Amino acid sequence: MRWKLEVLAALVLVVLLQMHTAGASIELKGPGTIRITERQLALDEVDVGIRGRSPGDLEIMRSSLYNTRITPKPIGHAELVCTYTGGRSRSCNGTYVLPRGKLVVSGQLLFRQFFQLAVVGGTGLYDNVRGTLTVTALGGKARQNLVLFRLVA
């Protein structure tokens, strides 16, 4: 039993070292695109102030991220918090957590079925990147979206 624990610990150590080494050595060097899909897990709305939709209401979306060409399992998740500013217009901030880093997005949103947000930064591989996030609803619904990052290092 004890030897199994030792082997497991060694494997974990090797994987951690590998991840650490990879994370330290890989950095986005130029323009690129990331094309993934997301599946909405939850959409919570917080009615603040005047009953019904009014400026200041919050919309919080959580979703899982997939790259089905690699694996059917989620490769990350995303969180997007939007504050209504008037009418359909919302000001949103969010984070897309990907295997090699995080991408932070921000901007105005009118329709959840198709919107574009600015990529204002990131961590890990995406440290200090800029670019655009384009989200397009597939099948006309917002449950499953195509997520396209156009990044500029």
Added chain:
Amino acid sequence: MTSSRSLGQRMFAASTALAILVCAGFVVLFVATSSLQRATDRERRSKDVTVATLSLEKLVLDLDSAVRVYLGTRKQRLLAPWREARAKLPARERALKRLVRDDPEETRRVYRISSVIKAYQDDYAEPMIQLAQTIPALVRDPLVAAEGATRAEGLRRRFDGLLALESKRAAANAVAARREKRRALVVGVTGFGASMVLILLFGLYLTRAVARPIREVAGGATRLADGDLSARMSESGPGEVGTLTRAFNAMASSLEQSRNELEEQNERLRKSDQLKSELVSMVAHEFRTPLTSILGFTNVMRRRELDDYDRHQYLVIVEEQARRLAALIDDFLDVQRIEEGQLELKQEFLDVRELLRQEARAFAVQTNRHTLELDLPNEVLPVYADPSRLLQVVGNLISNAIKYSPEGGEVELHGARNGDTIYVGVRDHGVGIATELQDRIFTKFFRGDANARGISGTGLGLALARDIVEAHGGRMGFSSVLNRGSTFWVELPTAETADGALARKEH
């Protein structure tokens, strides 16, 4: 002589060399033509790729235009071009991929374009068409048009990149094609020229190796046929030609030798004819003199009454002339026997001294103006010889010495032994023999200037004497100075060696 290769081998070797060289020329030409064909194929492929790329790009633009129009109008019928373009896309993409499959870089770009087109459709066009039906306000958002423009621009850039790359390839191919064309032209012209030169060289070789030697043989044969038997040809020709020229030269030499022999024989016959004519004349002359005397004296004796003394004297003269005629006939018969190889010698052991003394006594009583001096050793001079023939020889020499000393004088007879030979010499102090006549002095019927000097004879004596001496295994010669006299000499083997000499002669 026969080490050179035969004509057939040379022809085969030359033909093989020519065939190899011409084949090599054609191989080079084929390679150049193939290169030119490849360059042309590359040029054509570049055009095909450009056409296919532009065709695909136009289809994509049609697709984009149709999507824009629909998103702007949301009229379903305006989607028809989009559907039509989308249906054509796979075939166009396959065609382009097939064209660029031998170029990895272009293949990569085409596959990338294909994936971007697919993304345009899957990620933008189709979702937007659906959203336009459910959320019309959304598609009026400038973001939608901007996204479409961005994607279309991306596609256009990729098409431009592919076209630029293909254009670069086409330019390089065009340069290569021009270069290959030039090279093919140069190789073609050079190959043609080289082939012509090789064929000319081959023809020249054939002319030199075959035609010329045969022409020379024909020329030589013609000269030979025209009577020029000295015609000869170089025997250095190849194989069969060399054999032919050698055979021709051998034939010409044989013919020339035969002709020379015939000419010599003709000359001998001509001389013989001349000598016979002279002989007939001389014989007639020699016979006429004694016959005239005989006829004259017999006629006188028949017509006149003569006393016994005169009749006796006349009969003596008639007898002498008859003997002279008989001797003359004997000489002729001897010549004939010797020439026919029928001279028979009745040899016995003799002492040459006795023979010389006997002949000296015989001739001494025949002349009053000459003195015969004998110079003989005390020792015996033995020979093994036919005494009558040897007397004939010595008598001829003494007779000549007397005849050719018309003023008289000494005739010296000398006998001696010199080792294995017996020497006999007869010397006179008479008219001598002119130098230019000396080499013909032993020729039958040759009498030099004897007729002019009024000296009688047949011209057979010396020839007969030499033949007789040689038949005894000896030899005969002379030395003479004009107007100072001559010395004729004979050398015979001594009796001790005569057997050996006879044995050698019989062999």
